Amino acid sequence: MNDFQSAELPVEQRLALHEGLLVWLEWQARNERNLIRRLRSDAATEQQRREVAHRGLGFTVEADRAGLTWTVHRGDCGFATSDDVVDAPEARAALSRPDGEAARPCEVCNPLAALRDVPPPTDPWASA
Ligand SMILES: [Zn+2]
Numbered sequence: 001m002n003d004f005q006s007a008e009l010p011v012e013q014r015l016a017l018h019e020g021l022l023v024w025l026e027w028q029a030r031n032e033r034n035l036i037r038r039l040r041s042d043a044a045t046e047q048q049r050r051e052v053a054h055r056g057l058g059f060t061v062e063a064d065r066a067g068l069t070w071t072v073h074r075g076d077c078g079f080a081t082s083d084d085v086v087d088a089p090e091a092r093a094a095l096s097r098p099d100g101e102a103a104r105p106c107e108v109c110n111p112l113a114a115l116r117d118v119p120p121p122t123d124p125w126a127s128a
Helices: 011-057 088-095 111-117
Strands: 059-063 070-074
Touching: 059 088, 059 111, 070 088, 070 111, 088 111
Parallel strands: none
Antiparallel strands: 059 070
16 A cells, blocks of 8 residues: 555554554565575475486496596495486496406496396387
8 A cells, every 4th residue: 555545544544554564564575585495495405306316317437546447336326426427328338348448337236237227229220
């Protein structure tokens, strides 16, 4: 309500009306700030959940400290240290490199079981 709408009221009533309106607006602003804070927190949690889920679907291929051997982990393996998540075809390629260069599957997270569930890519040039 603007002052024009309450202009015919006595000044004391107009003052009380606008003081009440201000109290309500401040209460409403506090509610909106709390709601926005909660929604931002929910959005951050949802984003984090999506990232964890995405990571859990992928794999990591990591070299040991000396860079001599490679290990394939599931993306969410606690022993994986790399943030670079690769897809199943890349993990399979690392496991099937020529002898001596092939990555080994992590014995803790067993990525082979997950790779069996992910169908290999279809070859668009293969005849049916
Ligand atoms: Zn692992």
